[in-house]
Amino acid sequence: MALKMKHIEKGLMIALLIIGGLLMMVPFIWMIGSSFKPENEFTVIPPTLFPSHPTFSNYRDLFLKMDFMIYLKNTLIIVLCSFVGLFLNAMAGYAFAKFDFPGKNKFFYIILATMMIPGQVTMIPTYLIINQLHLVNTMAGIVLPGLVGAFAIFLFRQFMTTIPIDLLEAARLDGAGELRIFFQLMVPIVKPVFAVQGILTFIGAWNSFLWPLIIANDERLYTLSVGLSLLKGQYGTEFGLQMAGAAFMVVPIIIIFIFFQKHIIEGYTISGIK
Amino acid sequence: MSSFVKQWHKNKYPYMFIAPAVILLTLFSIIPIIIALVISFTDMDLVGLADYSNISSAGFANYINIFKDPIFLKSMYNTLIYVVIGVPLVVLASMGVALLLNYGTSWLFKSFRVIYYMPSITNIVAVAVVWGYLYNGSYGLFNYILSIFGLPAQQWLQDPTLAKLSLILLAFWKSIGLNMIIFLAALQGIPRSYYEAAEIDGATGWKKLRYITVPLLGFATFFVTITTLIGWIQFFEEPLVMTKGGPLNATMSMALFIYNNGFQLSKFGYAAAGSFVLFIIIIIVTLIQFAVKKKEVEY
Numbered sequence: 001m002a003l004k005m006k007h008i009e010k011g012l013m014i015a016l017l018i019i020g021g022l023l024m025m026v027p028f029i030w031m032i033g034s035s036f037k038p039e040n041e042f043t044v045i046p047p048t049l050f051p052s053h054p055t056f057s058n059y060r061d062l063f064l065k066m067d068f069m070i071y072l073k074n075t076l077i078i079v080l081c082s083f084v085g086l087f088l089n090a091m092a093g094y095a096f097a098k099f100d101f102p103g104k105n106k107f108f109y110i111i112l113a114t115m116m117i118p119g120q121v122t123m124i125p126t127y128l129i130i131n132q133l134h135l136v137n138t139m140a141g142i143v144l145p146g147l148v149g150a151f152a153i154f155l156f157r158q159f160m161t162t163i164p165i166d167l168l169e170a171a172r173l174d175g176a177g178e179l180r181i182f183f184q185l186m187v188p189i190v191k192p193v194f195a196v197q198g199i200l201t202f203i204g205a206w207n208s209f210l211w212p213l214i215i216a217n218d219e220r221l222y223t224l225s226v227g228l229s230l231l232k233g234q235y236g237t238e239f240g241l242q243m244a245g246a247a248f249m250v251v252p253i254i255i256i257f258i259f260f261q262k263h264i265i266e267g268y269t270i271s272g273i274k
Numbered sequence: 275m276s277s278f279v280k281q282w283h284k285n286k287y288p289y290m291f292i293a294p295a296v297i298l299l300t301l302f303s304i305i306p307i308i309i310a311l312v313i314s315f316t317d318m319d320l321v322g323l324a325d326y327s328n329i330s331s332a333g334f335a336n337y338i339n340i341f342k343d344p345i346f347l348k349s350m351y352n353t354l355i356y357v358v359i360g361v362p363l364v365v366l367a368s369m370g371v372a373l374l375l376n377y378g379t380s381w382l383f384k385s386f387r388v389i390y391y392m393p394s395i396t397n398i399v400a401v402a403v404v405w406g407y408l409y410n411g412s413y414g415l416f417n418y419i420l421s422i423f424g425l426p427a428q429q430w431l432q433d434p435t436l437a438k439l440s441l442i443l444l445a446f447w448k449s450i451g452l453n454m455i456i457f458l459a460a461l462q463g464i465p466r467s468y469y470e471a472a473e474i475d476g477a478t479g480w481k482k483l484r485y486i487t488v489p490l491l492g493f494a495t496f497f498v499t500i501t502t503l504i505g506w507i508q509f510f511e512e513p514l515v516m517t518k519g520g521p522l523n524a525t526m527s528m529a530l531f532i533y534n535n536g537f538q539l540s541k542f543g544y545a546a547a548g549s550f551v552l553f554i555i556i557i558i559v560t561l562i563q564f565a566v567k568k569k570e571v572e573y
Binding site: 009010013014016017018020021024025026027028030031034042043045046047088089091092094095096099101102104107110111113114117118119120121122123124125126127128129131144145146147148150153178182203206207209210214224225226228229232239242243245246247249250253254257258261264 | 281285287288289291292294295296298299300301302303304305306307309310313323371374375377378382383386387388389390391392393395396397398399400401402403404405406407408412413414415418447450455479504508510511514515529532533536537542545546549550552553556
């Protein structure tokens with residue numbers, strides 16, 4: 001009897017999970033289905049989830065009517081720069097974890113303090129600073145303010161503190177330079193943190209919207225999401241084109257996420273949030 | 275001087291390693307907060323940006339005027355609505371989803387974990403495009419579903435009250451994933467033996483949930499509540515991309531008000547004052563949270 005109850009309970013949970021999951025999926029299914037619809041199918045009542053005459057023309061138009069190739073290139077540049085930032089975070093985390101130097105704690109607290117400052121407070125002054133440095137409407141102006149992050153530095157430091165110092169001393173005795181020790185010894189050891197931070201950095205950079213929108217004045221510097229918002233404004237009634245643009249942004253990130261999702265969940269365990 | 279050189283040689287490497295991060299964070303986080311504080315007491319605008327000699331002190335005028343600004347007061351009210359409805363909804367739903375996902379370990383549960391997480395990695399502009407179409411008054415899916423049940427079509431984003439709720443629904447959908455993962459990590463840290471002991475004592479499913487799981491999720495709940503709360507106080511991207519604060523400022527949030535004044539109207543000083551009001555609210559709310567947390571029983 002009790003066993004039967006347990007089976008019913010489990011069945012109920014699975015049913016709830018599936019219903020909820022399907023509801024979460026609706027916007028994605030709607031987006032992908034619609035991106036293959038020809039324009040005249042959008043005004044059909046009742047709306048169809050999947051196109052009756054599927055077409056690739058919406059995707060083709062992304063590159064013909066809009067400069068999605070340029071937006072893609074800019075987005076990939078930002079992604080690459082953000083990976084450089086990832087190494088800068090790791091280096092800082094390494095110094096805080098494995099070196100003793102005057103002012104170490106003060107610097108670390110300053111870095112932690114930056115986590116508490118809301119983006120709305122720094123947004124305007126950061127723009128003024130970028131303006132003063134004559135970096136408005138440049139790639140550097142888009143990339144630099146978000147290049148390093150306190151949370152990532154903190155995570156690297158936490159993880160690196162657990163690595164025995166003997167390992168580093170041995171390498172130093174063998175005459176390895178400090179940079180070499182970092183890149184050839186530390187980086188491979190902290191691979192799990194790099195995996196989590198790498199994918200989160202990638203997602204963040206790929207999706208970056210607000211700061212490029214503020215800094216980029218001409219289309220040559222637009223990212224995919226700024227381009228998509230331009231498309232939304234210019235072709236407000238062409239739903240097919242908009243849906244294809246959205247799918248073009250979302251599908252790659254989902255594929256990458258599915259490949260690496262295991263690491264993200266492990267990452268939260270590493271960071272000790274439990 | 276020579277001792278400085280000696281110090282430098284000894285500590286050259288750690289300083290080199292932290293230098294890029296410290297310089298960038300100082301330049302784009304520490305200095306900006308000082309600048310924000312200073313310009314919040316000035317009348318800085320586009321004219322001031324072109325030539326700094328045109329900036330003059332405004333005393334507390336920005337802070338006084340902002341509390342007389344009907345749009346700012348409206349944005350405070352809207353933000354309160356967002357927080358009061360959004361935060362409990364997100365915390366409870368993400369805990370519920372995590373409990374469901376923790377029920378089994380088969381491929382089914384693993385794939386649904388991915389599905390529930392997907393919205394939170396989805397780009398906000400893409401979200402706006404897709405949801406804008408879902409909410410479309412004439413051709414949208416939501417109104418079609420209503421029509422199946424014989425209900426009248428709704429103006430999801432044009433009706434002042436409904437527009438707020440529509441944005442909350444969208445943000446809710448987007449924020450379950452990340453919080454659900456935090457709860458899931460916490461659930462996986464609860465030892466099986468606790469449940470086994472309770473089962474020997476004859477505890478049923480509900481009692482186990484009530485007396486073991488929920489109390490042991492205490493820290494995760496605290497963490498999720500505080501980050502969700504801070505996030506919703508800064509509610510910004512959803513109204514920016516979906517409604518631009520309209521109709522009639524019905525969806526205007528405090529953060530969007532600051533952005534609009536700073537970057538659309540170029541009232542930098544005024545916007546900076548607004549951002550400090552927001553910052554102070556966040557600090558107060560966080561302190562209250564920590565005070566409440568301290569009173570709770572530790573397990």
